[in-house]
Amino acid sequence: MLAGHETTAALLGNTLYTALSQREIWAALGAHPELAGTAVDEFIRHDGPAFGLYRRTTRAIALGDVTMPQGATVFIAYFAGNTDPAQFPDPERLDILRHNAASHVTFGHGIHYCIGAPLARLELRVVLEELPQAYPHLRLAADQSFTPVASFLLRAYESLVIVLD
């Protein structure tokens, strides 16, 4: 449930928040649905649903000034890599034309790379192709608070109220 559902549900909410907060992006996707293909990875970079995950050290290991003992539980906040300005200039800005957006680390890295990444990308691409065309006036409801879920694993809002008309 966490791997396949909570992640994509949170990604969808985060993406809608960003896209509906910047109407020019919503309008551009509505007018040019072919942009969805490249926009998908930029939203996944910018609005990914997880901060990081745990690992346990199999041996003592030095990282910078810190030596972690064997058997330590380590939280790797790999999402920070998505906002590394050396990789992604002006990283806080959503740029649906960003040429290297797909080199984000939202799906992890190495042998445990997310097995569901193609499905997650497909789900978001369908949303970005269809929703802005079908609902050009979709908007965030006024008078709502955007409360983040109290979690250091999940990047999501408690709720997001969207108006369809």
Ligand code: HEM
């Ligand atoms: C935006 C959505 C998603 C995100 C951000 C995401 C993120 C991740 C990350 C970071 C990992 C690596 C975990 C690690 O290194 O220990 C992972 C692994 C995994 N993901 Fe996803 N995931 C998403 C969607 C999905 C979906 C839709 C499925 C299944 C339908 C899925 C199934 C899995 C599985 C089974 C693994 C374990 C792979 C392994 O250990 O070899 N994920 N995911």
